[in-house]
Amino acid sequence: MEETLEKPEKPVGQKKPKLTFESKGRTVYYQLQDKIFKYFALAATSLGLIVLVLLLYSVFSSGFDRLDWDFITSLPSKRAAKAGIYTAWTGTLWIMFLTTIIAFPIGVSAGIYLEEYSSRSRMSNLIEINIANLAGVPSIIYGLLGLEVFARFLNLGASVLTGSLTLALLILPIIIVSTREAIKTVPYTLREASFALGASKWQTIWNQVLPASVPGIITGVILAISRAIGETAPLIVIGALTYVPFAPTSPMDEFTVMPIQIFNWVSRPQKAFAENAAAAIIVLLSITFVMNAIAVYLRQRSQKKVKW
Amino acid sequence: MRKGEKIIEAFLFGCSALTLLTTVGIILVLSFETIGFFKDVSLIEFLTDTEWTPLFSNKRFGILPLLTGTFLVTAISLVVAVPLGLVIAIYLSEYAPGWFREIVKPVLEILAAIPTVVYGYFALVYVTPWLQEVFPDQIGGFNALSPGIVMGIMILPLISSLSEDALYAVPKSLKEASFGMGATKLQTVRNVLIPAAFSGISVSIVLALSRAIGETMIVAIAAGQQPRLTANPLVPIETATTYIVQVTMGDVPYDSLEYKTIFAVGMTLFIITLLLNNISFWLKKRYTQAYR
Numbered sequence: 001m002e003e004t005l006e007k008p009e010k011p012v013g014q015k016k017p018k019l020t021f022e023s024k025g026r027t028v029y030y031q032l033q034d035k036i037f038k039y040f041a042l043a044a045t046s047l048g049l050i051v052l053v054l055l056l057y058s059v060f061s062s063g064f065d066r067l068d069w070d071f072i073t074s075l076p077s078k079r080a081a082k083a084g085i086y087t088a089w090t091g092t093l094w095i096m097f098l099t100t101i102i103a104f105p106i107g108v109s110a111g112i113y114l115e116e117y118s119s120r121s122r123m124s125n126l127i128e129i130n131i132a133n134l135a136g137v138p139s140i141i142y143g144l145l146g147l148e149v150f151a152r153f154l155n156l157g158a159s160v161l162t163g164s165l166t167l168a169l170l171i172l173p174i175i176i177v178s179t180r181e182a183i184k185t186v187p188y189t190l191r192e193a194s195f196a197l198g199a200s201k202w203q204t205i206w207n208q209v210l211p212a213s214v215p216g217i218i219t220g221v222i223l224a225i226s227r228a229i230g231e232t233a234p235l236i237v238i239g240a241l242t243y244v245p246f247a248p249t250s251p252m253d254e255f256t257v258m259p260i261q262i263f264n265w266v267s268r269p270q271k272a273f274a275e276n277a278a279a280a281i282i283v284l285l286s287i288t289f290v291m292n293a294i295a296v297y298l299r300q301r302s303q304k305k306v307k308w
Numbered sequence: 309m310r311k312g313e314k315i316i317e318a319f320l321f322g323c324s325a326l327t328l329l330t331t332v333g334i335i336l337v338l339s340f341e342t343i344g345f346f347k348d349v350s351l352i353e354f355l356t357d358t359e360w361t362p363l364f365s366n367k368r369f370g371i372l373p374l375l376t377g378t379f380l381v382t383a384i385s386l387v388v389a390v391p392l393g394l395v396i397a398i399y400l401s402e403y404a405p406g407w408f409r410e411i412v413k414p415v416l417e418i419l420a421a422i423p424t425v426v427y428g429y430f431a432l433v434y435v436t437p438w439l440q441e442v443f444p445d446q447i448g449g450f451n452a453l454s455p456g457i458v459m460g461i462m463i464l465p466l467i468s469s470l471s472e473d474a475l476y477a478v479p480k481s482l483k484e485a486s487f488g489m490g491a492t493k494l495q496t497v498r499n500v501l502i503p504a505a506f507s508g509i510s511v512s513i514v515l516a517l518s519r520a521i522g523e524t525m526i527v528a529i530a531a532g533q534q535p536r537l538t539a540n541p542l543v544p545i546e547t548a549t550t551y552i553v554q555v556t557m558g559d560v561p562y563d564s565l566e567y568k569t570i571f572a573v574g575m576t577l578f579i580i581t582l583l584l585n586n587i588s589f590w591l592k593k594r595y596t597q598a599y600r
Contacts, residue, residue, distance in 0.1 A: 027490075034492035041399035044392055048416055048468070051461050058434045059426070106323045113320035129589075131327050136515070136585035137578065138522020140549050141334060143556075144574045148337040152562060169330050176327070202316050230423025233524035233549065237556045237570075259425040259525070266429050266529050274433050281426050292421050296414065 059285070063278025071279055076243055076261070080272035085280050088261035090247035091160070092229050092287075095257055098164035099171070099228050104221055107172050111179025111217075116205055135173040142170045143237025151238050158239030161251040166234050171224040178220020182213035215302030219295045226291035230284070232259035258284045338578055341571030348565055354572065360535040360546075362569045363555070369569070371576055373535035377452065377545035381527055382520040384456025384541060385463060390513055392460075393467030397509075398497050400468070401475040413469070420465040428529030431458040436530060443542070450532030450544035459526050463516040470515065474508020475501050507591045514591065518584040522577060524549040548573050 074084020118124035146166030156162045186209050194204040210217075241256050242264040248255045258280060265277035346354070349369045357370025396416070400409050436454040440447050447453070478501050486496040502509070532544025533554050546554075552570045560566045 030492045030495060034494040037494045038399075038403050041395045041403060044395040045399050045404070045412060048392065048396055048419070048461075048464055049412065052415065052419055054434075055422070055426075055430050055461075058430060062433075106326060109320045110324035110327065113317075113324045117317055117320060118324070127324050127328060130331050132589065133582065133585055134327060134330060136518055136581060136588075137334065138524070138549070138581055140522065140524045140552055141338075141574055141578050144552070144571060145330070145334050145337050147556070148341070148571075149333055172327060172330070176324070200310065200313055202313050226421065230421075230425070232423070232425045233528075233553060236553050239556065242557070259423055262425050262429065263525065263529065266425075266432060274429075277429055278433075281429060284423060285426065288421055288423060289418075292418070 056285075059278050059281050062275050063280075063282050066275045066279035067282055071276075072283070075245060080265075080270060080276055083265075083273075083276055085258065085261055085283065087244045087247050088256055088258045088280065089283065091244070091255040091257045094160045094248050094251070094255060095163055095167065095235075096225055096229055098160060098251060099167045100221070100225055102164055103168035103171050103175055103224065106168070107175025107221070107224075108179050108217060110172070111176045111183065112205060112210075114176065115180045115183040116201070116209070131173045131176055135177070139170055139231055140233040140237060142166055143234030145169070146234060146238040156252070158241065158254055159252045160248050160255045162238050163235050163240055163255065163257075164251070166238055167228045167231060170231065170234060171228050174224040174227065175221055178223070179213075179217050182216025182220065183209060185216065186212045215298050219299045219302075222291050222295040222298075226288050226295070229257070230259060230288055232257075232263055235260060236263070258287075334578065338571055338575040341568050342575045344563075345565070345568035345572040348568075349572075358537050360551070362566050363558075367565075371548075371573065373537045374546060374548040374551055374573060375576070376537055376539070377527075377531070377535060378521055378547040378549070380452045380539060380541060380545060381456045381459060381531060381547060382517060384453060385459035385520045386513070386517060388457055388460025389463045389467050389516060393464050393512070393516075394471055394509065396464075396468040397471035397475060398501075401472045402493055402497055402501070413472075416465050416468060419461060422462075424462065424523060424525040425529070427458050427462050428455070428526045431455045431526055431530035447542045448532070448544050450530065450534075451542050452531055452545050453541040455526045455530040456541065458530070459520055459523055462523070462526065463519055466516045466519060467512045470512030471505070471509045474505040474512065477508065478504040507594050511588045511591045514584050514588040518581045518588070521584070522549065522581050524553060528553045548577050 071084045072089070073086055074082065075086055076088075077083040114124060114127065118127070143166060146162055146169075150156050150162040150165050151158055156165075190208050190212065191204050194208045199207065235257060240260055241254055242260055244254055244256045246253075262277045262280045262284065265273040265280065268274075354369055354371055356372070357368055358372055359368040359370050360373045361368045400413060404412070431454045435458055436447070436449060436451065439451075439454055482500055482504060483496055486500045491499070527547045528550045531547060531550060533546050533550060534544045535546040535551065536543070538545065551573055555566060555570050
């Protein structure tokens with residue numbers, strides 16, 4: 001900008017604008033300020049990244065040595081060196097499996113209904129506001145709901161089933177919203193073509209709309225499940241145990257999960273248990289990151305491939 | 309329409325109505341137990357007493373210490389996350405080259421995908437000892453400062469992402485007009501973009517606030533379990549969420565007064581976050597109307 005001020009193209013019949021010392025100085029000052037801010041902002045952005053690296057480094061440096069096959073296949077123990085995460089990861093797998101089975105069909109169905117069937121009625125408006133609100137409810141409140149309704153009222157106790165039902169309710173809003181987003185990207189012309197061939201509404205949805213939006217839906221479901229396996233608070237509230245001597249073998253068994261095992265180990269004063277926690281965190285983070293990576297990959301692939 | 313189609317539609321409707329049932333369930337469960345709680349404890353005591361000791365023999369039921377604990381940690385997290393998140397949002401949307409943005413944005417969002425129990429570990433095992441070195445002899449093993457800072461990192465991507473979207477949504481013509489007047493990028497950001505994106509930015513802050521208030525594991529691990537009415541970030545405190553975890557970890561019989569306290573505390577949390585969420589919806593609606 002300064003250059004253009006110093007060497008302006010001479011407009012016909014106009015005088016070259018005079019630059020006083022003062023105005024030029026101010027321009028330089030503002031530009032300097034801009035530059036300083038730019039580097040300051042770069043530093044702030046790097047700070048965010050550095051903290052992430054620090055966090056990962058802190059976990060890996062103290063947990064990596066502890067991580068071996070025995071650690072993964074051992075039962076929990078009062079002695080830190082002998083303790084393992086077998087019951088924790090089997091519990092997490094159970095929870096993952098059951099939560100998906102419960103939340104996936106319900107969430108996708110609800111998403112389809114809201115996007116394809118519901119007219120702008122007061123009812124669908126209400127449902128929409130409600131879903132947005134549910135997404136903002138703290139997870140620990142879902143725990144209280146699960147404790148009272150599933151564990152106590154339906155008498156399911158602190159079982160895998162209670163945990164899965166609770167987490168399914170927690171992730172339903174995420175699945176519904178992402179299903180709707182995925183369905184929205186399918187152009188209306190596709191539906192019209194299907195209708196023109198005589199297909200019914202459901203035939204159109206089942207044969208055209210859903211296949212076209214599968215990658216988006218799966219992405220959302222994977223992200224939701226990855227959120228569910230990292231949840232700790234609602235499972236503690238429904239009464240999931242911190243010490244379980246056996247791996248669950250049915251949905252009605254008591255259970256623990258990876259995050260609760262980590263919480264239990266972190267809460268102990270001995271350093272050896274903190275190392276166990278770090279090792280367990282490495283396993284949990286690996287699962288979370290792999291799921292997120294798959295989700296991102298699916299999303300990018302579908303964005304590239306589909307051109308309507 | 310065929311009969312099968314009707315049945316399918318009814319089923320799909322049922323699934324979406326289930327979300328309504330969830331809300332109704334939450335409200336019913338919380339109200340039911342909270343009403344039971346207020347049969348034994350007066351609302352005035354609950355809101356004004358300055359001590360929270362339901363698990364001791366001398367029972368006092370003032371929620372204030374839990375709320376100050378919650379808000380203390382939340383305030384610290386916002387002090388960390390709001391300036392940092394805003395500067396990052398401005399940098400990524402206005403200054404950073406495209407390739408940098410493409411890489412950094414998803415990497416920062418990893419922060420949001422990390423389970424909160426991992427942040428709790430980081431706060432207790434790394435940040436607290438580090439703070440103890442910086443302020444020797446002043447800081448306890450449990451305190452509000454360390455989980456506050458770490459929680460700030462956790463909500464950072466929420467603020468930076470949503471604020472960046474808000475900055476991005478400002479019409480290009482406004483920006484170009486400012487550049488055309490000879491303003492630098494910083495001047496444009498300060499005088500045009502931030503005022504124009506203000507409601508979007510406040511939505512991100514309110515959502516982050518609501519998330520921080522409901523956050524459980526970081527504070528349960530690193531803040532302690534001593535409800536106390538203080539604004540001192542260096543001593544152990546207890547948040548509302550931690551109290552619920554503390555009680556449910558122990559063996560408290562159903563229908564005891566202690567059992568009911570967690571629902572009264574949960575109800576308080578629910579009302580606060582519900583209010584905040586609806587403020588954010590209202591702000592969002594306002595700003596989507598502004599530049600259509």
